[in-house]
Amino acid sequence: MQWYEGIMETAQTAVDYVGSVLDAGTFTDEARQVLSDFGAVMDSIADYLSREEGTLVEKCRRYALNAAHSADKTLAAHTPEEARQLFSYEVRPLVLDLRYQLDLEYNILRHPEREEEHLAETLAAFEAARKRPRRTDFKYRVSIIVPAYNKVEFSRCAIESLFRHTDFSRGDIELITINDGSSDETEAYFNSLPHTKKINLKHNVYNHLGWGIARHIAEGEYVVYFSNDAVATEHWLENLLAVHAAEQDVFWVVPTCNEECISNAQGIAVDYANTFEDMEKMQAFAARNNVSNPLLWEERAILMPFVSVVPNLFNVPEIRADYRYVMCDFEDDDFSAMLRRSGFRQILAKDTFVHHFGGATLNEVRTKRGNYKSIVSMRPVFRAKWQVDPWESRGHLTFLENFLKEQDIRDSHVHVLMIEPMFGEGLLAVRNYFRKLRQSVVIDAVVSDARYLSDVRSMADNIIHMDTLDHLTEEIHELYDIIIIAAPLNNLPITHILPFFHSCHEHLRPNGFVYALMRNYNSFEHTMESLPSQVPYLVYNTVMPLDGRRIYPVTRLIAALQERFTETAVQIGYIIEKHAFSDAESFAQSIYTVLRIPEASRDYLCQLLSGDVVLFCIRKV
Known part of the structure; x- marks a missing residue:
């Protein structure tokens, strides 16, 4: 047994108990004491991890610190309902993800002889999820997840465009925001919005493909990752959902965008400037482009999902990004490989245009992690896992x-x-x-x-x-x-x-x-x-x-x-x-x-x- 397993088992029991009390509409003294003790345990785990070395150790340490901080926020809540929301949207998801990552670090990544079997099991889980009948018991039709790390001006533009071009009035679409440890006004801005599901972390953990934590609270049949440097346009959502309705075995559908702000030949030429001031011109361009047309749905071997619509398969633990890509790059290449090899299809919908300012959040993370060295560090991770190179193997054929x-x-x-x-x-x-x-x-x-x-x-x-x-x-x-x-x-x-x-x-x-x-x-x-x-x-x-x-x-x-x-x-x-x-x-x-x-x-x-x-x-x- 690993050092953390008994601790995390006890922590999970504590989380289940506090959650049951809060779901009943109360916050008893006993539940408060349990949550206080839980926070202390998370701090102890973070302290232990500060002396460890490993691929995911620093990420796990930050998760533990966030769990302790969110537990403190829950204890300081003014009402049981506020406490329940903080606990449900932050504490519980953090613990579930922390436990998964500790298992990956100590039981897989530190035992190279197990990695091949682990990859085979993960691929089998993806393929089984593709073949099984889809659930129908979802609360919402769509969950839209917007993660952000600083750059509040981009987040404001993204959210305002979503409210303008997405029909929330029928109550079948939910919004989930994730403030991933921002140091600017992102938290205050997200808290000013009318939606309920808000995750505000103190320490940046880089929320993989937007699903890492939100997967535990998304209740939509389809889940949308919407980068905070993207701008929604007329008919964007219904056009992307139309692909899922018409095609079989599709995992993610990704819109096109302005070609200078994305690679992989996913963009198209535009007639406006990549500035906040030109967004109305952008909307006029998008309105001309966004006419649903199945002939413009391109199947791809690799996609960069700056915005994506995926079926909610998150009750399958393996359906997630690989957390060992701790510095952003090649994570989407890796996930695309998993999709290809399990029979899922990836569709670039060129009948749907969504503006992309270009890497505002990821560039912020890359800079913080060490002056754009993530390409150098993460490319070998892909090679070691798949035994081929992520760039040289694409098979793109010029002209x-x-x-x-x-x-x-x-x-x-x-x-x-x-x-x-x-x-x-x-x-x-x-x-x-x-x-x-x-x-x-x-x-x-x-x-x-x-x-x-x-x-x-x-x-x-x-x-x-x-x-x-x-x-x-x-x-x-x-x-x-x-x-x-x-x-x-x-x-x-x-x-x-x-x-x-x-x-x-x-x-x-x-x-x-x-x-x-x-x-x-x-x-x-x-x-x-x-x-x-x-x-x-x-x-x-x-x-x-x-x-x-x-x-x-x-x-x-x-x-x-x-x-x-x-x-x-x-x-x-x-x-x-x-x-x-x-x-x-x-x-x-x-x-x-x-x-x-x-x-x-x-x-x-x-x-x-x-x-x-x-x-x-x-x-x-």
């Missing part, structure tokens, strides 16, 4: 839609082969594209890396697992309109690259094309990454190769492909990724000088030096 538009496939039935789709972002992009055109598409997937089989299990129509891609012809017997190699060629188990392209080309229908990409390790960015620098390796780790990647001679490969398939059939593009280094122009000039490059050849070399990824499109003409 693919441009090639699809050029293809103009008029056949109502489209057949696509996707080779190594990884997380499946590109695979779903193809499915979304043809869905929007009302064309049916069959997608076969070839997977050589078994770590990704679970990701595409519910995305592809047929899956072929191959240890090597050298024998592709022996495994596929169809002709395809499109063949897409979603992973960089550098990473794939291919012994002979030209015969591989020939095999793909032979399996194309007339006018079909092969799409492929590879990392260009000759580019300026990748060259600089390979030199000693101040850029953290844990963030930029695409440099050569600790895990079997290979460098292809780009110029020779292009020439060989053009010779085999003709220059007309082979299109080449260069993709410039977000750079961590500057002064590429001086670097290029130095190369010209050292190699004595003639003026006529400099444009091509400039493309080669600036292109971090080389894109190939080989058409069957």
